[in-house]
Amino acid sequence: MAASAPSKPTACLALADGTVFYGTGFGATGETVAELCFNTAMTGYQEIMTDPSYAGQIVTFTFPHIGNTGVTPEDDETADPVAAGMVVKWDPTLASNWRATEELKGWLTRTGRIAIGGVDTRRLTRAIRQQGAPHVALAHDPEGNFDIEALVAKAREWSGLVGLDLAKDVTCAQSYRWDEMRWAWPDGYARQEEPAHKVVAIDYGAKRNILRCLASAGCDVTVLPATATAEEVLAHNPDGVFLSNGPGDPAATGEYAVPMIQDVLKADLPVFGICLGHQMLALALGAKTVKMNHGHHGANHPVKEHSTGKVEITSMNHGFAVDAQTLPEGVEETHVSLFDGSNCGIRISGRPVYSVQHHPEASPGPQDSFYLFERFAEAMAERKSA
Secondary structure (H helix, E strand, C coil): CCCCCCCCCCEEEEECCCCEEEEEEEECCEEEEEEEEEECCCCCHHHHHCCHHHCCEEEEECCCCCCCCCECHHHCCCCCCCCCEEECCCCCCCCCCCCCCECHHHHHHHHCCEEEECCCHHHHHHHHHHHCCCEEEEEECCCCCCCHHHHHHHHHHCCCCCCCCCHHHHCCCCCEEECEEEEECCCEEEECCCCCEEEEEEECCCCHHHHHHHHHCCEEEEEEECCCCHHHHHCCCCCEEEECCCCCCHHHHHHHHHHHHHHHHCCCCCEEEECHHHHHHHHHCCCCEEEEEEEEEEEEEEEEECCCCCEEEEEEEEEEEECHHHCCCCEEEEEEECCCCCEEEEEECCCCEEEECCEHHHCCCCCCCCHHHHHHHHHHHHHHHC
């Protein structure tokens, strides 16, 4: 009996330098071009894929067991996946979790996201760390027919994230109210029925769990689009203003966000920012941001708070960073990454205006950073009682 011919790869990942990785495709078919990053988290692949901050990026997962907890709508950070694609070492395993309502493969197919399995993700991660986040083209064809030269050319021609404002692509189309709190056993998501503070949240690509944490901290949250003006923000008569996470180059988003934040700061309200919101606040105060080599993407990043010396285990997802050397007088660095010394937090001296680069709502510690939401609520309470 003759041996069967080896099967052809059904997906490939072409880097702008000409390197090509072949594997098994799953999810949607077709092609996509984006920046490639890696994420070291051992859980939360669904939250990562639906995090709006991953717009314009394909995610390489260093943890091999992707798919084992399936998919559930309760874990979506936004309605559909935002990351452009997925790269994994092994083909996704079948779901084995009581909360799962769908298999990962079917979910990716239904939502139009391309994925590739069977890739040497250790080699790929080393390349990203050493050479920086590359521009790539990811293709999935069940017949295994690929024009490699064309894919490499598309990767080389892609403009990249520098100078790209993606917040406008992922922000809400109109304002809305939010009162859902954090998930808790056994009831799931409860509603905040007795809020103590009115908060306006600016949506640069807000994760749902951030809004849940605000609600759990006693906030009545109104979410406004990224392009909201200071007049629109202040018209809600908020007790505080929150600046959300989001994708793209902060300098590009800052062209319209910075003037709004500067005007809001004149109202002397408590202000709290996370991730892109942190970078927006820094830009509004006169600092600068820089593109990182490969960014921070994972759930095991140690961050030190200067004032207490406490080290928090945090979740990170950013490819740009605030340059601490450019912080103006009167603005303090509050947190720093213990991985590379990059800035992870700032505040205005003597004012309840602060922000952090990491994601306290993701709870990898698991509760190491929730105090930041409580601090925001306390600042609003103090202002009202003054």
